[in-house]
Amino acid sequence: MVDQAVKDSIQNAYRQYLAARDIKPRSGQRHMIAEIARYLAGIEMDGDMKRCSAPSSCVIEAGTGTGKTLAYLLAAIPFASALRKNIVISTATVTLQQQIIDRELPMLREHTDLEFKVALAKGRGRYLCLHRVDQLMGEQEQALLPLMDLGQVENQTEYSQEAYQQLLSWMVDKGWKGDWDSTPEPVDEDLWRQVTTDHRQCLVKRCGFFLQCPYYKAKAEAEQAQIIVANHDLVFSDLSLGGGYVLPPPEQTIYIFDEGHHLADKALNHFAFSAGLKGSQKILKSLSKAISDGQRGWGHDDKIGNHIPSLSTSSIECHKILDSIQKLFWRTVEWQRESDGGWQGDAVRSIYRYPMGVIPEELIELSGLCASRVSSIADDLEAILKRLRDLVDKETPGSLSRQMMEQSLMALSVFQSQVGNMVDVWQQMKRVHDEGSIPVARWLTTTGAEGEGDITVHVSPTNAAGLLKFKLWERAFATVLTSATLSVAGSFTRLSMQVGLPENTQFSIHHSPFNFQENCLLRLCDLGADPSDRDEYLDTLGNAVKSLVKPEQATLVLFSARKHMIHVARMLESHYPDSFILVQGASNKGQLLETHRERVDEGKGSLLFGLASFAEGLDLPGKYLTHVIIAKLPFAVPDDPVEATYAEWLRTRGGNPFSQVVLPDAITRLMQACGRLLRSEKDSGEISILDRRLWYKSYGKTIMNALPPYRQDYLKMADLGAISN
Template sequence: MIALKDSLGTDFVERIRTIFSENGRLSKAKNFEFRPQQQEMAAAVARALEEERHLVVEAGTGVGKSLAYLAPAILFALEQHKKAIVSTHTINLQEQLLYKDIPILKKILPVEFEAALMKGRQNYLCPRRLERALQQANELFTGPEQNELTRLAEWARTTRDGSLSDLSVEPDPKVWTQVCSEPHICTGKSCGQQSNCFYQQARKRLLSSDVIVINHTLLFMLLGSPDAQEDRESGYLFPNDFIIFDEAHTVEQVASRQIGIGISQYGLRSTIQRLYNARTHKGLFTVMRDAIGVRLAADLVDELDRFFAAIESSCDFRKGREFRVRAPEFVPDTITGHLTGLQARIAEVARRADDEFLKAELQELGRRIRDARDGTVIFLEQNAREHVYWVERTGKTAQFLSLNAAPIDIAPVLRRMIFRESCSCVMTSATLSVGRPDLAYFRQRIGADEIEPVLLGSPFDFRTQMKIFIVRKMPDPRDTGYEEALEHWIAHFVEETDGRAFVLFTSYRGMQQVADQMREFFSRKKLNLLVQGGGAPRGKLLEQFKTTPRSVLFGTDSFWSGVDVPGDALSNVIITRLPFAVPDYPLIEAKLELVEERGGDAFTEYSLPEAILKLRQGVGRLIRTKKDQGIIVILDNRIVTKPYGRAFLAALPKCPVEIL
């Protein structure tokens, strides 16, 4: 048996090698270049899938890693009757996979296969819920909401896939929550028989697809708890599936948020008001003519607001939107008893309902009330072990709060969930290493200590394509002349490249201040200044940057990674400060404390490697193709004046460096 498996493995891996060889099938693709690193990665992925084990791969910019994992994943899925799940962090990469890479492989591979995008079910309209909402419109919706409902009903007749992305104007969330697909309401049994249910149609496409593209957040929502994953006989979401995480450097951050607890004041308020809204006198209790339920729901919204007001007055938000809660029972529990009472009333009313659909709606809201109650108890008692707890301001004007808890160390959790036996998972990104070829830092953070690492460099010639300028003359950020110096050097270098620059900041407030001070300079020099946060979404800003000559884009966190601007439009990336994370963000603060508790040094074991990864991502925006050329400017002299600066420089591509 072993010999057979080995010979099969060799055959499969060799076939993949051949596809990526100088004269292989991939050489027929437009703009093909033979890249030994790409071939090496494809073979490593094929071997890991064949041997049913896990793999961690750093593939430098330009390797063509998406094709390197897609080709072996597709062929392996088809030959072994499995499903390939490809998870990404950004929509940009999802679109690249679905509209560029997968179509290339459909032309080139000698097989036919199906690929589909997996969206959260709340993205889809449920025609059955829409029909019921229209029937009960007077008891559920106000006049303007009824107009919105009519608009959605008209759209439902012509929409292609019934999902939010097909709507030109975003719907009113209060109306959408009453007509979108929900678990336990829009089920295979209730809606699956109807050919017009958009979510059930999408689900059928997923079940018949060989490749499913998903985002990390939705994936971790669907994976459920570590216990649920450990109970599975095989696979992660489907029997016999395997996962490829691209942009894997974001997995720790996303998993921490999703595996933890999140109780949203706005979300809980909306759930209660779906039962009864005292302002509009609408809701499911009105439909059921239940006076006791009406009173309970109306009182509970007031109680909820008082509870969150008590929380707000116990928090200090002067440092930002988050406040860490270090002790249990930091406010009296005035809410969970009321939630239990409402949950019991929902169950009672649901039992009386003759209408199965109405019963399902009530039961679903009952589950949400129960989950919110359980989460609130855990938060107030702080009884989830090794978690960090914090309150966060949410909403566009920070008018609501949410209660949050997350595991401080995600590694043991992911070891149980993802790196299980009899499963296969590949994690890849262009930035996993902080200077060591064994990717030890990343592997330890995500529980992949025992997993094989592969480090593949970039095929680009950075020595001729890129130059780094370091401004040693920059004052310390705490000095009075810092702002003036920062503006001077930004102005100097954007003029050098005639715009065509990203200026990356570590603080939103700092970015806005510099933008306000420099507007007159940009206007005088006829340079087009674009600033993140001015109302335009990221995709639109990026499009303006690419299409408008002499543009300069000021960006924070989301522009450091996942942004692709090949060609002449981007020739200059200015890093205003080394990207050390703010240590007072609750989850980061707790991670630093944990390192110290275990006898380690928080700076060298967490803060420094995280900042190195972030700097590598920022620098990685510049050179995207073999023809790109440009400069990196670092306006933080610590990279040459502090001993740890050497670690940053060692992790960057080898190219000429000039110190000013």
């Protein structure tokens, strides 16, 4: 328990903040502060200030305009100081991260007496690796670069010395700190992949650039900070490594998951794995060659040499097993053709999903053999790398032999990551799940006919509850989840089912203070047919969008499929001046939004076309967005292997996948999409949904009841012409 001083600190800071900014307290914000404070105060601790009470969480749905960021900061900071804990604020988008770092926390420090240190934590891959740049620029090392490239992306772009030199010049001349998100000018993603690294390839203190390393400089700052702003992916990366590797240990951390509705999907994505059969064989062959070439470069070492025969034997055996698995697939699998616009948006390919994730006995046996051989390779490779690190430490810094060994370390670490992924795939493939337990999804994809192309094996959990139980809920000191969309029609059942919230979780909902009736018109449009991929429907959709768009407005049109977006864009482009239609993918998101704002600032209209990623995290307040058009209700594509497998399991337990999963998730996505319009109490505009199923399907009323109380209008296709006149 905490003393009165902490409560007084929270109240004083809130009063100071409101007075300094001359703003009135918001009811939802005040209640949110109180709820988080009560939750943190209720956590029991032992003499070492460690949590000894049962796992618990605080889940707060706070509508847009509640002021939830200020609320959780004001409630958590005094507690963290008193309890000597760290705060990790985790978001799903870079936009919110930057808002918290650049705006919310500086204002809180400026307008209150609260004292705290802040750091922004990002993965190693978002920082420049000076060692990689040095290698790419060094002519004397060109002969060794092919070793570095083994296992890397094929056909990667070659860049000039000037391109690499420019990155270094930015650090010297412009004070750039070497992170991807603040480059003075845009950098090609392919170039960035070549000049960054991961935790396996990093030489750490062995690296000659360690003291200047952008990543370790940022990490040192984070270690001194009380508040660390991260993202969901980084949090799960840290937890998968055991916690405390990149971020503070979970036991010492108050986690605040903003945009918490993404938690389940982020967890599932992090623990999903895939590997191509032929690709794996190529990796193993290249690994053997890399070790052989390296031995010639750094000299033969007995301790390394002792592992080479074992690694070679295992590689040969694994190659044969993968051949057998490939033959089994071509002999037994009934492939289904999948065209563009499928659940991953890939080009034409074939797919096969194992119902309920259950694979035949022959495949289980082969998967077990493959897992055993690949694990043996991973063990030998780890031993070789350990010995190579010892040899590097004995060499003189800057010597040619040390440089060659360092390159070999980085090159072999690439293979270690790839082999580790293969281990994860085949360990998951061989597992036999208990009857009734939540299954793992298993499926195959290929882009070639038999004997051509490659077959990729995919495995993924179908529910994040078990993963989060052991890695997060049972270890964290405290967890707070917040978002504008955590419940469905007032129920947190879907969220609890997805993430397995602790039994002692407290829930609350604080509605947005916005006047939805007065500030927004929700227009429901019946196009005369249910959405489909047929050209005649897409033509109708295009004509409806054309009728609804006003040339002087700032409009966002959201599509559920790229095919639909491109079709409508091509229909409309001849009707509008150049650059009026801005289509997602035509340039990077930041440039697209900047062009949109510039047009609006010039007094012109602008029309944004986007997919799912534009339905969340897009902040275009006031005049920058006055009309949101939603082409189709955002139901998940039914052939998603993970969701299809989970749906089968639900049915076996008497559940209803549509009402328990599909509909709640669609409602959450629709609420996020509608939420792009009103970003402040002064904003106003209109939302048009072009899906007649809101009228004619039984679930339409459920969806409408879940949306904010917008003013409503209903139009048939024949009435749309009057809108544009």
